Amino acid sequence: MNDSPLHLAVALDGAGWHPAAWRSEGARPGALFTPGYWADLVAEAERGLLDLVTFEDALGPQSAAPHRPDDRTDQVRGSLDAVLLASHLALLTTRIGLVPTVNVTHTEPFHVAVGIATLDHVSEGRAGWRPQIASRAADAAHFGRRTTPQLTDDDLRDPELIAARLRPLFAEAADVVEVARRLWDSWEDDAEIRDTATGRFLDRDKLHHIDFEGAWFSVRGPSITPRPPQGQPVVASLAHASTPYEFAARASDVVFVTPFDRAGATAVLAQVAEAADRVGRDLRDRPLRRFADLVVLLDDEPGAAARRKERLDALAGAEYTSDALVFTGTPGELADLLLDWRTAGLDGFRLRPGALPHDLTAVTRRLVPELRRRGAYRSAYGTGTLRERLGLPTPRNRYAGQG
């Protein structure tokens, strides 16, 4: 039995993960682009003492197909930049971790690193990010700077085929994370000296060029932003196949995986461990938190959540499925499942509410108290940064003492 604390995250996306969620009772579809909508959701997540919330994002509109745009008008289309949204919410919350998704294929590694460092300063140590590659070739035309692989309908049948085709983008993404990590360390914690005797604000011996040179780009550094409060903000990634497992093993502090049952969780965790072995990462030294993703639709009355999903499916015109298990049931049933899967060795779960705010509120007000009743969840936030809450060690600065 796992006696380390259970971690819970919630993944926020539009009106919820079901494509017809915006038409549910209680939804606020007209408010999706207002700050108040997001402030209410994150306040609710914080009321439930969740570890962190993630924010989906992409450099192109949402689409029913993962690999190409569509012209549908009956689903949520449109989004706000997730880093700026997370930063806006930082001053409206005090404890919860804020983890925006950030495209790393079409963006500048330097800007990305500085943005996340800033989010960490603004939130005083609650920042994370989810680097994401561009899996939709059409998004490349929004930038006109390069092309990226076009996935085929055949590829979509197997995550391994997708990963194989996108492998170069994952390798580049690992370079982006490496650059970010070096830039965060490029200021030592005591670089600011304010020494009036010598007239120096900085001690330049404690600022470092990072001199990264890779196959896709080079970055000289140092950062323009002092080292963030966490030293290294949390890097999280979503993974369904060997290449992204390897990316997580190289680059991430948290990996979101998508098993469909407990045996699947065991198998996935074994693959993640093998990936760590392959890249030479010692998980005792540099722990990797493993969260399973689940889409959740929750109602107290047995059967009600499944019926609600059927109604939403009817509105959407198709049965909703996802890359993760779509769970319908009562909060108690979900608690049973989570505690069962956890025995496979998972550190926590990232729950994707089917409809907002309904399924978020069900998590915070029904699931969390149920887990707590079973002695499986915290009853107060501790102090400390997001890293500390996740049991990730305080990272040593790679440049400290180099002069």
Add this chain to the structure above:
Amino acid sequence: MPKQIHLAAQLPGIHNVTVWSDPRSGSQIAIGSFVHLARTAERGKFDFFFLAEGLRLREHKGRVYELDVAGRPDNLTMLSALAAATTRLGVAATVNATFNEPYEVARRLATLDHLSGGRAGWNVVTSFDAFTGENFRRGGFLAEADRYSRAAEFLATARELWDSWHGADVPADPVSGRFVRPGAGAFTHHGGHFDIAGRFTTPRSPQGHPVVIQAGESDAGRDFAASDAEVVFSKYNRLEEARAFYRDVKGRLARYGRSPDDLRIMPTATVVVADTDAEAAAYADEITRAQVSPQTAIAHLEAVWGRDLSAYDPDGPLPDIDPEPESLVLKGHSVFRTGRAETARRWRALAHERGLSIRELVIEVHGGQTFVGSPHTVADAVDHFVQTDGADGFVFATHLTPGGLDDFVDRVVPLLQEKGVHRPDYTGTTLRDHLGLRRPPDTGRTSRTASAQWEGSAS
């Protein structure tokens, strides 16, 4: 009716404006510093709070420059947070048109406009130097001569992206099942700098377009301001030169079918307030001396001379040796990039004529503080400057972070309000409202294709 004064504040992130040696000087990066300054500006009913951008730390003789404050946030990320700590204050940022792409910048600015309820502003600048480029994918790819054509096309493209969503494109009607109107966000731009097409992600923001700000004193810069900007930052904060600049730029607007009221000119300025004029003058001298420490005096001299002068005594005379005009010892500092031989000649002549030491000379050319005096003196000077068309208002940079604006807001702003030249309270909610600027027409989706204008400009 007198002109209304437009006020803005910035937290200076580099340069020697900030007197970090003052015991009251706080953190340059802590969120508390930014919140304090922004809320002070909002208490003073300022139009907006402004943050410049950082792309690379300055370097001096090949090492990071140590003497000035440094270490600043990504400005749009910080301003998104500050939008939650304020309710009316505009939030404006410099975002570079060289080391960014229009799709992402337009998206981030539209997001800031949504998050702030229509308070976003964008200072469009360009860089071209290889030094800055070393931090970015493309390196120093842009020729200096192409700066304004890239900036102009970048801005035009951003506007096309903002216009790709009509205000009514999100019916979000659960009954009919229509969330979005067909074609929302569709755009095509074929130009010399940008050749892009697809769908923009972000629905039309409260202001339609964030307020566009520009800074540039060159002829091309002034034309760009007159054709495209809604606010101009300038360095001209001495009345006569400011009037000349004001007249010139406002005079160019008609060529672009715009009226003088479509553009606000706001020089950067500093202010020192004390009980009496004499006390303020003494305090201003003290600030200027702190801003130009002995080490800073030598470093500025080295920047102009292009050589190591560390052996010289800052309290002694200027060096006899000549500058090396080709050598750049201070990188990332735009002031010392060009015209250094001429600057050195001027500095020598001035020092000779007035018998100034190195440090005295640098203090002299530094220029001191813009507005100095008792609250009444400062209020009168600020008002006079604006009423006589030296400016429409000012962007104040404070020498103390974060409390440097407190005196001005508590002691001068009430006097400006009494004079009827500064709002007693906000009358609108958006930055456009504060600045008295028109909202761009919501023309719907009018993506331009194959714009010959852009193709021509970059050849």
